[in-house]
Amino acid sequence: MPIELDLKAILSSYAQLTLFILMLSIGLSQGFVNIAYLWRRPGLLGRCLLASFVLVPLAAMLINWVVPMPFAVRVGLAVMAICPGAPMIYRKLLKGRALPTLAGSFQVTTALLAVVMVPIWASIFAQIYPNDMAVAPATVFRQVALAQLIPIAAGLAIREWFPELADDLDQPVFKLGSFLLIGVLLLILIVALPQVIRIGLLPVVGAVLFAAACLLIGHFLGGPDPASRLTIAVANGTRNAGLALALATANFPDRGILAAIATYALFSAVAGSIYSNLYQKKFPQEDPATVWSDRRN
Template sequence: MDLKELLSSFAQITVFAVMLSMGMALGFEGMGRLWRRPSLLLRCFVAAFVVVPVAAMVVTRVLPLTFEVRAGIAAMAVIPGAPLIYRKMLKGPGDVELAGSFQATMALLSIVLVPLWFGIISAMYPNDAAAPLAVVFKQVMLMQGVPLLVGAAIAHWLPDLADDFNEPLNRISSAMLVGVVLLVAAMGLSLVLKAGPVPILAVVLMAAAGLLSGHYLGGSDPVTRQTIAVANASRNAGLSLALVTLNFPAVAHEVLVTIAAYAIMSGIASKIYTRLYQKQLARGAHPQDAPGF
């Protein structure tokens, strides 16, 4: 087993553990938070599965990018719901439960929509990409859908077991998730710096598309708007890496560079956005001084 396969396997196990922990923490009640607001749910769906993927299609068509860069951008664009976002909200401004519900909802919708988008990508680039829908469906289902629903079922029917095991599982899965992020950054950062301005511009535009679509479609409530914006910009690097490695092993290393670049640049962009928006809210008593978004 080479380093790429090892990292992919570790990413798959990590995503499974994180989703299981999240399912136990949220339960069916927390997971359904977004579903109890149909209008917001629809807007989140549009932001995550329509605006960002379409923006990716435009960016990859307009900019002169290699197939490997296009594949990395496409993978991140069609897979929302980064496992890290729920934990980010625990330490900063935002609605933690709403972020968890967004992530869980996007994970469940991904079971159908990610294979669909992979099929569209394969049709657009028949000579470069081939990912059977049934295979991608099974991969996403096993890594996200099954552990999330099992975790919620344990919380609902075996609450004592969930109370005993969720905290240690949360700690272990969080450490594993940090490990994946560090490994991706360590393997990709040096290459990202050498990638050149055009690929960097592409991932910056993608991060901006995620933030802006989440911001404007997140509604008028400041906390909800900020939560959806940051959650929408944070795509699922672990699942993207696993799917690309499983379905396109020949270009996995090169695609890793783009995934690492997006993870880094979207994190920076989210911090800048959060700081600017918090400053705007702090000046809310003087609307004429507040910049618009």
């Protein structure tokens, strides 16, 4: 028992440190000007928020209802569903024909609103699954605010008032956070491997359905412009695994939940890459200056 408690404490601290560094990298890479991209487009902003904070959690509820999955998988799916705003969105969409400015605005906006929306959804899920997610919303709010709001605000402040320092810190901080995230995902998969084996194929089924649902929701709400549609689909499908792991390690003792989150994160990354490559191949002969015109806006 002491060993398990020590391991849980280590994983919790590791996940929270990873999230803090990744959120700091968001603020350093963006700035207040980039955040306003979505805010100047209320229709697109509304669709993005609907996709991230409403339809994805509802899709998770539907998957949990349709697929007979055990406790750990249900909770892991629910936690991932309520955690948008992954730190990798902006850099992930710098390549190809996506809109980096839209990706950055989506990333920061959803990450900031998660401070309010995650506790709300945690409260809703606690009512729906009373034996699975009995976590006080105030506790979740405090955890998200400390791990996400503070580092984003710090990064934005540095970018605004010390831009040269932000340029120097941006890449090293992001690389460190990405390295830590890969490490914590691998560590969790190794530690929770017995639970994964016992659960069988159900996490895979849930991960595939969840990844597909996130991409489809973003695709159809991304608007008629191909670049915007691609950006919102991939951004919506890239959930914040760092925040999900931080919440899970702090509130749930079952390692199977962590394994489920890691499984969802890996499948979402693969699904996003496949979708992006296939979707962009639909427009190989088009003129980027016209088809992807919003890139300049």
